[in-house]
Amino acid sequence: MSIETPTVASGAVHRSLKRTGPHWPSLIFQGLLAFSLLFTLLALLFLLVDVLNRGLPVFTERGMDFLTSPLSSDPTKAGVSQALWGTFWIGVITAVVAFPLGVATAIYLEEYAAGSRLTRIVDVNIRNLAGVPSIVYGLLGLAVFVGVFKALNIGNGRNVIAGGVTVAVLVLPIVIITAAEALRAVPIAIREAGYGVGASRWQVTRQLVLPAAFPGILTGIVLSLSRALGEAAPLILAGAVLGSYSSGGADLVGQLVGPYTALPIVVYRWTTLPQEEFRQLAAAGMIVLLVITFIANGLAIYLRNKYSRSW
Amino acid sequence: MADLPPTTDEPIIRLEDVSLFYSSFRAVRNISYPFRTNAITALIGPSGCGKSTLLRSINRMNDLVPGAYAEGRMLYHGEDLYGPGVDAVEVRRRIGMVFQKPNPFPKSIFDNVAFGPRVNGVKGDMADIVEASLRRASLWDDVKDKLKQSGMALSGGQQQRLCIARAIATEPEIILMDEPCSALDPRSTLLIEELMLELKQRYTIIIVTHNMQQAARASDETVFLTMGDDRAGYMVEAGVTSELFTNPKSQLTEDYVSGRFG
Numbered sequence: 089m090s091i092e093t094p095t096v097a098s099g100a101v102h103r104s105l106k107r108t109g110p111h112w113p114s115l116i117f118q119g120l121l122a123f124s125l126l127f128t129l130l131a132l133l134f135l136l137v138d139v140l141n142r143g144l145p146v147f148t149e150r151g152m153d154f155l156t157s158p159l160s161s162d163p164t165k166a167g168v169s170q171a172l173w174g175t176f177w178i179g180v181i182t183a184v185v186a187f188p189l190g191v192a193t194a195i196y197l198e199e200y201a202a203g204s205r206l207t208r209i210v211d212v213n214i215r216n217l218a219g220v221p222s223i224v225y226g227l228l229g230l231a232v233f234v235g236v237f238k239a240l241n242i243g244n245g246r247n248v249i250a251g252g253v254t255v256a257v258l259v260l261p262i263v264i265i266t267a268a269e270a271l272r273a274v275p276i277a278i279r280e281a282g283y284g285v286g287a288s289r290w291q292v293t294r295q296l297v298l299p300a301a302f303p304g305i306l307t308g309i310v311l312s313l314s315r316a317l318g319e320a321a322p323l324i325l326a327g328a329v330l331g332s333y334s335s336g337g338a339d340l341v342g343q344l345v346g347p348y349t350a351l352p353i354v355v356y357r358w359t360t361l362p363q364e365e366f367r368q369l370a371a372a373g374m375i376v377l378l379v380i381t382f383i384a385n386g387l388a389i390y391l392r393n394k395y396s397r398s399w
Numbered sequence: 400m401a402d403l404p405p406t407t408d409e410p411i412i413r414l415e416d417v418s419l420f421y422s423s424f425r426a427v428r429n430i431s432y433p434f435r436t437n438a439i440t441a442l443i444g445p446s447g448c449g450k451s452t453l454l455r456s457i458n459r460m461n462d463l464v465p466g467a468y469a470e471g472r473m474l475y476h477g478e479d480l481y482g483p484g485v486d487a488v489e490v491r492r493r494i495g496m497v498f499q500k501p502n503p504f505p506k507s508i509f510d511n512v513a514f515g516p517r518v519n520g521v522k523g524d525m526a527d528i529v530e531a532s533l534r535r536a537s538l539w540d541d542v543k544d545k546l547k548q549s550g551m552a553l554s555g556g557q558q559q560r561l562c563i564a565r566a567i568a569t570e571p572e573i574i575l576m577d578e579p580c581s582a583l584d585p586r587s588t589l590l591i592e593e594l595m596l597e598l599k600q601r602y603t604i605i606i607v608t609h610n611m612q613q614a615a616r617a618s619d620e621t622v623f624l625t626m627g628d629d630r631a632g633y634m635v636e637a638g639v640t641s642e643l644f645t646n647p648k649s650q651l652t653e654d655y656v657s658g659r660f661g
Contacts, residue, residue, distance in 0.1 A: 108588065202465075203465040204465070205573065250646060275502070277498060277502035278502060278504065278505075280460065280463070280496075280502065281462075281498065281502045281503075281504060281565070282504075282514070282518075283488075283491060283561070284458070284491060284495060284496035284497075284498070284566065285491070285492070285495065285514060285515030285516075285518070285519075285566065285568070285569050286488050286489070286491045286492030286493075286515060286518065286519050286569055286597060287488070287514070287518040288488050288518070291518045295514075295518070296504060299505075300505060308493060337630060
């Protein structure tokens, strides 16, 4: 039995397949999308060019001196060394406080308590906490953490530990959410395979789920870190010094319990001063902050690519 | 491969009036069946009849589903798997599982097989255990030169044999297989079936399959489940495979095995 090839008038097929004209809705939609992208890019570019334009001369004139000088009322001498130290310590304290707590919370919510009503309520509330304005966390920092140090009679309580813990609490919800999402993205099949050969919950979590979720958790951690380093509002409330001051000493204790400030605060402070020179310093401070953020984000991308796996 | 476990008439798993629930929903009702030692028993039935639920309840894998619980008795060498004080982790070590989709760990081939013995604190030469397990899963010749490579780089059929090797490595008595060939091509499927026939010398195999030919070809006994009006799965008929396929007692069974429904 042979199969007959159906014969169709070739002209009809040709006509039916031919484009009848431009499809306007898709063109318009595509144009709108491209415009959105352009708008975002232009806004960023404008910001970047403006900051570089104003800030770069500070570096060409003073070089590293800007990074190593303390705060001063003389704009030709003022620098960000104290602010760099403050930002450094805030980063360290955030890493020490927020990351273990956040990742552990996420593991508990996803691997141990998943699916219960209480977990769902907690989950929704953590998401809400992530949206709470940062100034509110500043109030918390002032009331609780500064208060604790004050009660313990350590200086006036306004030190970088109180500030760092405040920022750590601020980014904690973000760490929890990103870590929980990374854990959730690990296929259930991997867990089942582990349980199937007689592994306990802890062994499955520790040896299978955590390594698989590691790139995602790491990305969340680094992104929260750059958020933490860029926060000004809560630190102003939690006792960072707005004006210039002399450091309580170069030793560790002096840095940790003495007066402190941080890069975003200094930038903010300088922009409020009347002299034009301080505007330039503010722009230079922004460049330092941007470089730190770019390095952190670059590190996040590098680590994610290095450890990422496909299923 | 000496010292085969003795084949006796004592069933290795005896279900006594087992019903399985997801919260208030009864997925499987009132199943009683003795699973024979060193035999391959196929669980067949239409989609949604609870055969996977039944299979996963045997090594308490369903414990991981919130709200899942069992009624009745599930006796393993006379010991109720759901009795007080029974540790699900210990149960799963003795009753291994191979899943529908090959799910090797994102680790090396060696570490995939060694994972089970390691988490169970097995002492001894891990290389020997890995080699023996891979040999029994007919995978050793394919992978002996690339044990350090990722298990996920293997083909689908090889991945599934790796998963079988991984299950064997903890020396279970029973291997549960949940449609192990549904994601595989016909050639890989045949390899797995041949492997099952070898494995039943040492292990008892319970397999869920949608494939009638597979059940007919590879199993010694067959349990046919279907879904009742209450959407709970129940056992229609069970027994020696050749008998059930050629001379079914129930019209439902005949319709299903001849492909008229399901």
